[in-house]
Amino acid sequence: MNEQDRQKRRALVVLQVVIYGYLALMIAIQLHLWAQRDW
Amino acid sequence: MDPTSTSTDDLPAGTSPEHSRLHNRIRRVCYVLLFALVVEGALTFPLLALWYGFPELSPHEVCDELQKVMYTDDTRECQQPVPLGDAPFGGPAEAEGQTTARDEWGVQPRPQYPTVHYRDLVENKERREANADDDDPEAADDPDAADG
Amino acid sequence: MTTTQLAGAGAGGGTIGLDDHAEESRDAQRRADRWLIGGTILMGTAVLGIFGLPLFLKGLSLQRQAQRSGLSVRPIIVTLIGYMVMLDAALNTFGWAIDLFANHTLVSRLFLPTWGNMFDAGYFWHYNELAVGGTSAPGEKAWEVVGVFVVFPMRIAACIGLLQMKRWGHQWMILTCWTGVIMWVGYVANMTVYADIRFTGVVFPVIGWWLYDIFYITPFVSLPYLHTVNREIFTD
Numbered sequence: 001m002n003e004q005d006r007q008k009r010r011a012l013v014v015l016q017v018v019i020y021g022y023l024a025l026m027i028a029i030q031l032h033l034w035a036q037r038d039w
Numbered sequence: 040m041d042p043t044s045t046s047t048d049d050l051p052a053g054t055s056p057e058h059s060r061l062h063n064r065i066r067r068v069c070y071v072l073l074f075a076l077v078v079e080g081a082l083t084f085p086l087l088a089l090w091y092g093f094p095e096l097s098p099h100e101v102c103d104e105l106q107k108v109m110y111t112d113d114t115r116e117c118q119q120p121v122p123l124g125d126a127p128f129g130g131p132a133e134a135e136g137q138t139t140a141r142d143e144w145g146v147q148p149r150p151q152y153p154t155v156h157y158r159d160l161v162e163n164k165e166r167r168e169a170n171a172d173d174d175d176p177e178a179a180d181d182p183d184a185a186d187g
Numbered sequence: 188m189t190t191t192q193l194a195g196a197g198a199g200g201g202t203i204g205l206d207d208h209a210e211e212s213r214d215a216q217r218r219a220d221r222w223l224i225g226g227t228i229l230m231g232t233a234v235l236g237i238f239g240l241p242l243f244l245k246g247l248s249l250q251r252q253a254q255r256s257g258l259s260v261r262p263i264i265v266t267l268i269g270y271m272v273m274l275d276a277a278l279n280t281f282g283w284a285i286d287l288f289a290n291h292t293l294v295s296r297l298f299l300p301t302w303g304n305m306f307d308a309g310y311f312w313h314y315n316e317l318a319v320g321g322t323s324a325p326g327e328k329a330w331e332v333v334g335v336f337v338v339f340p341m342r343i344a345a346c347i348g349l350l351q352m353k354r355w356g357h358q359w360m361i362l363t364c365w366t367g368v369i370m371w372v373g374y375v376a377n378m379t380v381y382a383d384i385r386f387t388g389v390v391f392p393v394i395g396w397w398l399y400d401i402f403y404i405t406p407f408v409s410l411p412y413l414h415t416v417n418r419e420i421f422t423d
Contacts, residue, residue, distance in 0.1 A: 008414060008415065009415070012410070012414055012415070015410065015411075019368060019407050022372060022375075023371070023375065026375045026379055027397055029379055030378075030382055030386070030393045031393055033379075033382045033383075033386075034393050039386045039388070039389065039392045051262035051263060052420045053262055053265070053416040053419075053420040054264075054416065054417070055417060058415045058416075061411060061412070061415060062264055062412055062415070062416075065264065065268075065408055065409070065412045066263065066264045066267060068408050069264070069267040069268060069271055069405070069408065069409075070267070072271065072402050072404070072405055072408065073240075073243075073267070073274075076230070076236070076274065076275075076278065077230055077236040077237060077239070077240045078236075079399060079402065080230070080233035080234065080236040080237075081233070081234065081236050083233065083234075084233070084234050084298075086305075087298070087301040087302060087305065090301070090305065090390070091301045098293060099293065101297060101301070102293060102296050102297055105297075105300055105301065105304065106300075108304075109300065109311060109312075109313070109314060117293070117296060119293055120292075120293070121291040125291065126290070126320050127287075127288070127291065127320035127321070131318070132290075132291075132315050132317060132318055132319070132320045133291060133296075133316075133320070134314070134315050134316040135316055135317075135318060140316075147381070147383055147384075148312075148383065148384055149383045149384075149387060150308065150312050150384060150387045150388055152388050154388045154389070155304050155388075155390065156390070
């Protein structure tokens with residue numbers, strides 16, 4: 001039970017890291033494009 | 040779940056001790072999101088109204104001026120009202136077939152319209168009306184009229 | 188109704204006491220919910236949201252009071268998540284629904300293109316030029332359709348089930364939060380691919396949109412809770 005719980009928690013942490021990491025990546029790409037082009 | 044052991048921790052139902060910190064954090068983040076959504080929802084309308092020329096421009100005039108920028112066409116106007124049977128359920132869309140908008144076309148279109156700064160739409164309208172007056176011979180005695 | 192550790196404090200013992208307790212709890216919850224629902228409806232209109240917030244907070248405080256006096260009411264966090272995700276769906280649906288169905292009304296042609304001109308030119312560029320009207324940004328109509336017809340109705344239904352402490356509500360909520368992940372990933376990717384259309388000439392490019400829309404991540408935030416809460420508190 002404990003092991004299962006711990007695995008679940010790790011998976012949830014990974015999920016959060018991946019999601020917010022993706023958003024941060026998209027922001028970075030958009031900012032880069034903004035710097036590169038004349039918006 | 041053992042009621043006596045958790046009653047001292049005062050945990051909410053469904054939250055076991057190892058998850059209580061996580062659940063607390065999530066609860067607090069929800070409060071932040073809630074306040075933020077409400078505040079930004081409330082501020083959006085006044086911000087947009089002021090920026091785009093209200094109350095000096097009536098809503099219809101804001102719509103007109105906005106479309107003039109959107110389609111780079113000083114004669115463009117907001118058709119109002121559009122009957123219910125018309126677009127989008129029947130009849131052509133308002134700007135369908137327009138030819139005045141400026142874009143660099145290609146697989147990655149690049150719009151060419153200018154940015155609308157704070158209350159630019161009001162200035163646009165005034166400038167356009169001043170120019171129209173210039174073309175009008177009766178305005179020749181206006182000392183501020185632009186020359187040529 | 189759940190009969191977990193909270194039940195002990197208020198009940199006098201015996202079946203009659205427990206029935207009274209259950210009824211009292213239900214009434215307290217219902218009373219709180221009236222304020223919560225009223226608040227959420229007002230907040231869902233965005234412009235009247237500032238009036239809805241105090242109502243909502245009053246509902247929360249009523250519920251907290253009931254909880255402290257030993258009644259079996261919904262956990263605060265379930266209430267928060269349930270109503271917030273519903274608010275999220277309502278606000279999203281409002282914008283996209285008027286773009287789909289009411290794009291030639293004055294309200295629509297004012298609100299969306301001005302917002303678009305300021306934050307996301309997808310709602311300004313060639314607005315109302317497509318035969319279906321509304322936004323002309325590539326891919327945008329598709330996201331609106333899937334949102335308004337599939338994701339947001341499901342989300343609202345899930346919230347209702349969750350707030351009723353039903354097992355299916357909890358399950359649907361998990362499902363709909365994951366579809367929220369799909370929406371965010373796809374939608375943002377589409378925006379980025381067509382970034383020139385979405386941000387050229389915009390008053391507050393990139394930063395404006397993100398600051399505005401980042402608060403719609405309630406589905407992401409709820410997922411860890413939904414996956415770690417004890418499922419037993421949700422009944423059939």
